[in-house]
Amino acid sequence: MINIAICDDEKYISDKVKKLALDFFHRKNVKIKISQFGSGEELLRYNKSIDILFLDIQMDGIDGMETARKLRSQNYKGYLIFITVLKEMVFQAFEVQAYDYLVKPIEEEYFDKKMERLFASMQNANEANLLVQKGYESNIISFDDIIFCEIIDRKIYLHLKLGEVVDYYDRIENLETKLDGRFFKCHRSYLINLSYLKSYKNGMAYMINDQTIPVSRLRSKEFSSVVLKYMKERRV
Incomplete structure (x- = not known):
């Protein structure tokens, strides 16, 4: 099971990323669980594990960059993918060890290309994960x-x-x-x-x-x- 979180104050963006993620991992026969959050404050109150986090940079209240800093200071070690309208914003992402970014508008082909890279990293990196194959279904377990x-x-x-x-x-x-x-x-x-x-x-x-x-x-x-x-x- 891969635990995915999406944090974006624009619900239609959050819902679109959710659908794209569901479709992608369904094709990979990998079980996922998706949690959605409308603000950085709400995300920071969440106390369950997150393997992949899609985080909008520009949000009201605590923005995505500050949310990411707080998460990393709390020893969050998952894959962080920023969502942004400005590609230039991602240069700030190095300090919080972001894995990748998605520039709006997010189309399926673009999203899938990013996810293929991430999925390969999860399978092949020397990380503490076990890939369990059960019939036609794959499950990544930390x-x-x-x-x-x-x-x-x-x-x-x-x-x-x-x-x-x-x-x-x-x-x-x-x-x-x-x-x-x-x-x-x-x-x-x-x-x-x-x-x-x-x-x-x-x-x-x-x-x-x-x-x-x-x-x-x-x-x-x-x-x-x-x-x-x-x-x-x-x-x-």
């Missing part, structure tokens, strides 16, 4: 959203932060190669995200979602050292 991975009868179950479980067919060995160093295979059926480990006791890993994961005896010693190393690195 590593940060995965608490642990479980395999049952050749099926992978990704247990996510918001309580959702995504399942698909794959081998756990294949999954291991796609994940980064925050994940550890503590058991032949489990890979856990060390970022969400709450405690470890008597061969059981206690996760932040109150689930317990077994740590095999063969891996317990390595698990302890890996956890200590990971915690030290995070404090650096």
Whole structure:
């Protein structure tokens, strides 16, 4: 699931970007969720994750540039795409690490060209994302959203932060190669995200979602050292 936010004080522009995004990602067979906001103030009150943000620069109240500065200061790391009537305005975008911009009026061919570039970046950049293929449907999941991975009868179950479980067919060995160093295979059926480990006791890993994961005896010693190393690195 890709979470998209559109922030523009002109509703017809916001609705057009929404339709273009829905059409584009539908053709890619990728699930998306779109949230719309009419002001920077409203967007800044939103406390859920945003993967792609379309943000109008010229708005009443807090303008798009100031909104972007506030978001980045709050450690927002998603893709930021400015919407503007003046191409020259985008030169200010470097300080807030904007990925791209859309100049009004926004036509479908122009929008799709921008989105193809963004979609390729999301798939190919060395970012912490997992591309899950389930039939004809693709789903991009951030590593940060995965608490642990479980395999049952050749099926992978990704247990996510918001309580959702995504399942698909794959081998756990294949999954291991796609994940980064925050994940550890503590058991032949489990890979856990060390970022969400709450405690470890008597061969059981206690996760932040109150689930317990077994740590095999063969891996317990390595698990302890890996956890200590990971915690030290995070404090650096």
